[in-house]
Amino acid sequence: MAKKRSVFDIDFTPDEVAPAAPAAPERFPAGNPAPERAAPETPPARRGPMASAITETAEAARGRAEAEAAIRAENDDLAHEHVRLKKLGLITDLIAIDAVRSSKLVRDRAHNRDPELEELKLSIQAIGLSNPIRVEQDGQGGYELIQGYRRLSAFRELLEQTGDQRYARIPAAMVPRGEPVRDLYRKMVDENLVRKDISFGEMAQLALSYAEQTGIAPHDAVSELYASALKQKRSYIRSFTRVLESARGAIRHPEAMPRALGLDLFKILDADPALGDELVDMLNRAPERDAEAEIAVLKDFVHRAPKIVKPRPKSVSKTMLRLPRPEGEARIAASDGRVELRLPRDFSALDRARLQRAFEAFFGALDGE
Known part of the structure; x- marks a missing residue:
């Protein structure tokens, strides 16, 4: 009696492919190696809809993050x-x-x-x-x-x-x-130095204002503000600064003061600073003056001021002394306005108060106290 064969129904999905049967091995003549063959391509793995959506979302987020980072860096x-x-x-x-x-x-x-x-x-x-x-x-x-x-x-x-x-x-x-205020003033001054119409009186007035605002000496104010100016120009500005300082604000129109007049005033006031009071008095006697009237007053002061007397030459005679000391011989040279002491000793190492007392005793002995 023949055996009954069992039959099974098998459903295949379209994506499933039956594996190919192995091919019979090829034979090659002796001494001829088999040529290299490319490996068979593996079909790409198939992803479901959910996995594709997650991947796309992650890539989009990564792209946005990179764009935001680039914008922040920019x-x-x-x-x-x-x-x-x-x-x-x-x-x-x-x-x-x-x-x-x-x-x-x-x-x-x-x-x-x-x-x-x-x-x-x-x-x-x-x-x-x-x-x-x-x-x-x-x-x-x-x-x-x-x-x-x-x-x-x-x-x-x-x-x-x-x-x-x-x-x-x-x-x-x-x-x-x-x-800093100093830098701001320098910027203003350096720009205006190229102007041809700015006067020495204006520059001197600015130096005095800067000195008052910063608490430095007018001489140093000129050096700082007009560091870019030529040496001769700075010298003129200092002369005008000295004149304005002596006038104590009584000169109202410094911009109108000619250079020659300002230098004449400086020579007079530098030789006799007490004449500054007379200058102020003369200016105050003309309270309604304009620039032209003020220049007339200043010229009148120069004309009326006493002639500058040249200082008498100082005596060149000297008195020489030699005193024996434990550290060596002290040599002393005394002349008009000057006393010079030479001794092999470091006087800078002495205490300041002690050194001052010594000089006070020295002057007391000279005065007979």
């Missing part, structure tokens, strides 16, 4: 560049002229009419302002003028005369806040 670079340019004073903006004050720095310009202001206004109307003013933000929405007093004055007059709102705002470069 913003950081721009911020650093902004700070760098601001430190250099290269950030320029249009600011309202009413928001600008000029009280922090004493200007080196006289309060009388600037003869070149009309020419500057015509230039601004024709081609605009090519050189912005420089200001410092005050932290309260306003600005303090550092450079550009004439340019700011021209804009204010143009706005008042024409009513054109183009002149209500002025191009300005921002100076970083907190910059």
Whole structure:
């Protein structure tokens, strides 16, 4: 009796592929190696819809993160560049002229009419302002003028005369806040040194104001402010500074003082500082004077001042002494206005108070006390 065969129904999905039967091995002649064959390609693994969605979401998130990081890096670079340019004073903006004050720095310009202001206004109307003013933000929405007093004055007059709102705002470069006063003054001074019309009296007045504001000597103020000027020019400024200092504010129009007159005044006051009181009295006797009248008073003072007497030559005779000391021989040379002591001893090593008492005893003995 024949056995009954069992039959099974097997369903195959379209993606399932039956493995191919192994091929029979190829034979090659002796001495000829088998050529290299490329490995059979493995079909890509099939992913389900959920896995594909997760992968796509992760890639999109990674792309957004990279884009955000690039934007942050660019913003950081721009911020650093902004700070760098601001430190250099290269950030320029249009600011309202009413928001600008000029009280922090004493200007080196006289309060009388600037003869070149009309020419500057015509230039601004024709081609605009090519050189912005420089200001410092005050932290309260306003600005303090550092450079550009004439340019700011021209804009204010143009706005008042024409009513054109183009002149209500002025191009300005921002100076970083907190910059030392010395540097601010130097920027103002160095810009104005190139002007031909600035007088020695104006520069001297600025030096005195700077010395008062910083607490240094007027002589040192000239050295700091006008370090870029030639040596001869600094010498003239110091002479005018000495004249204004002697007048104690009585000279109202220093910008009108000619160089020769200022140097004559310096020679007189330097030879006899007490004459400064007479100069002040003469100026005060003309309270309503203008610049021309003040110059007349100063010339009259020079004419009336006593002639400068040359100092008598000092005696060249000397008195020489030799005194024996434990550390060696002390040699003493005494002349007119000078006593010189030579001894192999370090006097700088002595206590200051002890050295002072010794000199007090020395002068007491000379005076017979």
